Amino acid sequence: MRRLLWPAVVLVLLLALNxxxxxxxxxxQVRDGHLYGSLIDILRFGAPLxxxxxxxxxxIATGGIDLSVGSVVAISGALACLQISEDAGLPMAVAAALGLCLVLGAWNGFLVAAVGIQPIIATLILMVAGRGLAQLITDGQIITINDPAYKVIGGGYWLTVPFGILVVIAVLGITAFLTRRLALGMLIESxxxxxxxxxxxxIRARGIVIMVYASAALCAGVAGLMISSNVSSADGNNAGLWIELDAILAVxxxxxxxxxGRFSLSGTVLGALIIQTLTTTIxxxxxPPETTLLFKALVVTAxxxxxxxxxxxxxxRRRGRSAPTQPSPEERVLAGRGGTA
Incomplete structure (x- = not known):
């Protein structure tokens, strides 16, 4: 709990500043059966992050890093929107997008665990190639769709709550159950x-590593569906751009x-909310827009x-330290005689 103290304090201060x-x-407020407000917007727009x-x-808990999640976000949204534009149906589009994300994540894990490539290099390959794959899927264009069912993923509501928030709660609950109620979390930390x-x-370390990279890609794929759904379009060039850096900062x-080693899911959620709240506060x-990134970097550094x-x-410095004691007259006499009585 002490690790969460300072992130919680910073989040409260940022919220209070607004x-x-x-x-x-x-x-x-509740309007037309939907929750509205700045706090709701922070949660809704922060859901993909x-x-x-x-x-x-x-x-990161396995000692790795994944720089490709931003490209996976773009690939997921691009493939889903392409499938919907070709009348493939929502279930097929979502399944195809998330299935491809799982394959890409498993490939990252294979390069790291089986081939022995350093995580930053293995995922950098997909970071570059994946962005090109997303543009290849969209043919270098922005795919625009008009599907009310797909719009629900990122911009819809259910039981007055934005659907994206409910997805985050479900993913966080499943992840927390698997890693904290079962032995999986201990295996990942080991x-x-x-x-x-x-x-x-x-412990089958290779299988654990491949699994966590596949899970990271799956989470990025769902985030890609949210982002493209919210704007009803797919942009292979800009979707999810630099989101991997914000995610690393949040962690x-x-x-x-x-x-x-040890990881904190609740701390990560707090970190992501801090970044999204900081964006809202800016x-x-x-x-000024030209100094936004610099201001954000300074606050995150602080x-x-x-x-x-x-x-x-x-x-x-702690003030509770006791001041050094002065030697007594007898001790000074002894010191002058070379320490002998």
């Missing part, structure tokens, strides 16, 4: 902590070490420094 610029920031961050958390020791203990802010306070125990120990 009150000075938008007095009705915390207002949540939360999904990608959940998958990234499992990958592989990330010491892959060789886990192998000697009888780090949430307290998961890039070295692998627009609320009127930061958050990471505040969260670091070693930085806090150096920057904020």
């Amino acid at each position: 009150i000075f610029f938008t007095p009705s920031f915390f207002s949540v 939360i999904l990608v961050s959940i998958g990234m958390t499992l990958v 592989v990330g902590g010491n892959a060789e020791a886990s192998r000697l203990a009888g 780090v802010i949430g307290g998961t070490s890039l070295a692998g 627009y609320s306070i009127g930061v 958050v990471c420094l505040i969260q670091s125990p070693s930085f806090r120990a150096k920057a904020f």
Whole structure:
């Protein structure tokens, strides 16, 4: 719980800051049976980032990294929109998109676990090639569709709540159950902590690594469906652009070490919400568009420094340390005689 303290504090401060610029920031209303408000918008627009961050958390927990999730987001949306534009039907379009994402994620895991390529290089290959594949699927154009059923995934509502939020809750619940209620989470942490020791203990590390990369790609695929559904179009060039960097930041802010080992799903969700709230805050306070990325980088850097125990120990010295005691007259006499009585 202590690891979640500073991310929670930062999130509360960012939310509170918006009150000075938008007095009705915390207002949540029900209009036409739908929930509306700035807080709902943060959750709705942050849903794709939360999904990608959940998958990234499992990958980083094994000591890896996945730079290809942004390209997988673009591929998923592009293939789904292409299938719908060709009257393939919503179930077929979603199944084809997510199936391809699973194959791509498993390929990343195979390159890392079986071939032995470093994760950053293996996923960088798909990051570059995947963006080209997405543009190949869309033929270099923006595919526009008009399917009310597909629109529900990213822009619809169910029981007054945005459907994307419900998808995030379902994915987070399933992931938490598999990793915290079953032994899967312990196996992932053991592989990330010491892959060789886990192998000697009888854990099939290769299978675990392939599985987490496939899971990350699947989460990115669902996020791609959300993003393309929300705008009713697929842009192979810009969809999911740099979302992998935001996901890595969310995982780090949430307290998961890039070295692998122990991970925190709740911390990752907090980190993703911090990034999305920061984006909303930037627009609320009127930061010039040309300085938005710089402002965001400065705030994220400050958050990471505040969260670091070693930085806090150096920057904020504890005042409870006792002052050095002065030697007594007898001790000074003894010291002058060379320490002998």
